[in-house]
Amino acid sequence: MSRDLRAEFAHNHATNRSSGFSPFEVVYSLLPRGPLDLTTVPDCKRMHGRAVEFVDSLRDTHKQAHDQLEFSAQKYKSRADSKRRELIFEPGEMVWVLLTKDRMPLHEYNKLGSRNIGPVEVLERINNNAYCLRLPPHIKTADVFNVKYLSKFHGDNTVPDSG
Known part of the structure; x- marks a missing residue:
């Protein structure tokens, strides 16, 4: 599965901050099972080796995306804060x-x-x-x-x- 398809699935699976629903829930009124649902299988020895690699790869991708989003948010915040001015004026000034x-x-x-x-x-x-x-x-x-x-x-x- 390519990274683009995984990113699209993750986007459609993620809950929207404004609506409170994912695009899947809005369109299909259900949240489909994702690749990470494979991790709930109790006996990992029964899983195919490629499935384990896929889940590990997906976890790594999610961690990298999460870290990058946190880094970007900090960068955006520092940029916005650099343009802010804390000026307080009193009546009569x-x-x-x-x-x-x-x-x-x-x-x-x-x-x-x-x-x-x-x-x-x-x-x-x-x-x-x-x-x-x-x-x-x-x-x-x-x-x-x-x-x-x-x-x-x-x-x-x-x-x-x-x-």
Whole structure:
């Protein structure tokens, strides 16, 4: 049995996180026996040598796949965590705001122009990820922003790097 067929069987046999059922259960309303069900035979001496090799090979493949998935999950997590910023602002603090294209006033949007506005005052912390701000009157957009669009105002009027 090729690795592709084994991988397809394993995929169709695995329970989906969202639905709680495997594709086999959804389509056929039953979970077919898999090759690992051979391991429950009590007398291994009665098993054919190739069957034992197949089960051992399948176990090794499953262990390698499991180890690789754990390694990949750690890699994805570290990559995602490297882009996270832990910024906490208190009401009354001043911040710079990066406006996205859809939040810029039409007459002011310039592809090469600065998109930072501010300093603006933090009115309320909705949670650690969202803040309500006092925007200038000419900015006609919602006043709630994700923390990724905010940067600390340090007291001078230089515009921070937009990036």
